[in-house]
Amino acid sequence: MKTIVILGQTATGKSELAYKLAKTLEGEIISVDSIQIYKYFDIGSAKPPKNYLQDIKHHLIDIKEPNEEFSAQEFAIQTKQLINEIKSRKKVPILCGGTLFYFDALINSLDVIxxxxxxxxxxxxxxxxxxxxxxxxxxxxxxxxxxxxxxxxxxxxxxxxxxxxxxxxxxxxxxxxxxxKEDFFKDCLIFSLQIPDVELEERIIKRTINIANDLIIETQNIISMGFSQTKPMQSIGYRQALLYLNGKLNKDEMIQSIIKETKQYAKRQKTFFNSKFKDKSIQINYKNAFDTILSILTQSHSS
The missing domain is CATH 1.10.20.140 (Histone, subunit A)
Incomplete structure (x- = not known):
């Protein structure tokens, strides 16, 4: 079985899809997310729920303290090592996430620098x-x-x-x-989740409103641990929550700012994925992605 790569803009359900695939295919998940690597940053990074993490082996999640560095080069090195280890256990590696400079590191083989x-x-x-x-x-x-x-x-x-x-x-x-140059993705099956812009905007708005209160509480807890000036605190969501707690934004302004920046980031993701992976990936609708992927994998095995 080749390594499975799930591409998708933020709020398209990548984590849930990866979990269901890992359960079905006996796989292990490698997170491609530059905030999920940090402990305590759970809500704003859309970290998989605890039952997912307990049930299926996830890698590169909660591996760093907020004040520690983790470069794209280190990500590329560790990811390639993890893929080999997972395959040696007869498991299926599943890469899931949306951090652009992490994918860029794999494309450009930064691990050899x-x-x-x-x-x-x-x-x-x-x-x-x-x-x-x-x-x-x-x-x-x-x-x-x-x-x-x-x-x-x-x-x-x-x-x-x-x-x-x-x-x-x-x-x-x-x-x-x-x-x-090494073509890392030649041994991968890449699935690109497609979603209409209107639906994506609705999902971003709904998710932001739903997490707002918990995000504020989580940010307050992180600040109390002394991590207010760390790199992950400058990411989308946490930066706005910090401004809210410092009295520089009211709650509605915080929510609207998160929505605006998340939509802008989703546009950058779409542009990047289309420019780098359109000819290498299988484009599928995000709503029936699980069944579609299983069908494609079954066909490829039988052929």
Whole structure:
């Protein structure tokens, strides 16, 4: 059995689908979500319910404290190791999530780039906080082609590119151009969940309203643990809840801001998935995805 990859915009029911498939196919689930890796961030990250986690083995969930780092490169390394381990147990690996830069890491095989020393990472992370230093201008000098590919405000990618250059004396463009690119997804069956924009918007609005109170309570608890300034607290939902708790937004403004940003993120997901996976994936309706996937798998086994 090939590795199964479930692509889908936020709020399309990926976690439930992955759970049902894992139950039926004797699989294990690998989360492709940059917030679910953190402990305590459950509501806003739409982490699978506890009974799912207890019933089916899930990987890369609750593996980090909120103040710890976990790069896309580390994700790629661990994911490929996990797939081999899962297959060695005669189980089916199921990748499920929607974090774009994690999928980008798998596409671009970032796991083969040398690991960067933590002190170098910390150096760029620290100085990127200084308003008078423009690291994007540095990147344009050492790697102009890579600079064109990323947003000038994307601190994470800018810091990473500069860190790799300082560590290896080679910029990312030269590195990618001189190595043989691995097609990670050639051994995968990729299913892309399709949903009309109107339905997706309705689901986003409903989910946001339903979780609002619990999200506020969860955010308050995370703050009480001393994690208010951590990276996951800047993600959609938690950032707005933090503003609400600090008196900068009222509850309705918080909810509307979450809905707006979630819709914008869903659009970016759709654009990314279509540009990277349209020719590699099987597009299926999100409503009957489970039955459709089982039917496709049965046909592929019998042929």
């Amino acid at each position: 040398p690991q960067v020393d933590a002190k170098i990472k910390d150096f760029f992370n620290d100085i990127s906080q200084e308003s008078f230093i423009n690291l994007y201008q540095w990147l344009k000098i050492i790697d102009p082609k890579w600079a064109q590919k990323i947003n000038k405000n994307d601190k994470q990618r800018i810091n990473r590119a500069l860190s790799v250059f300082l560590q290896t004396k080679t910029n990312l463009t030269k590195y990618f151009n001189t190595r043989k």
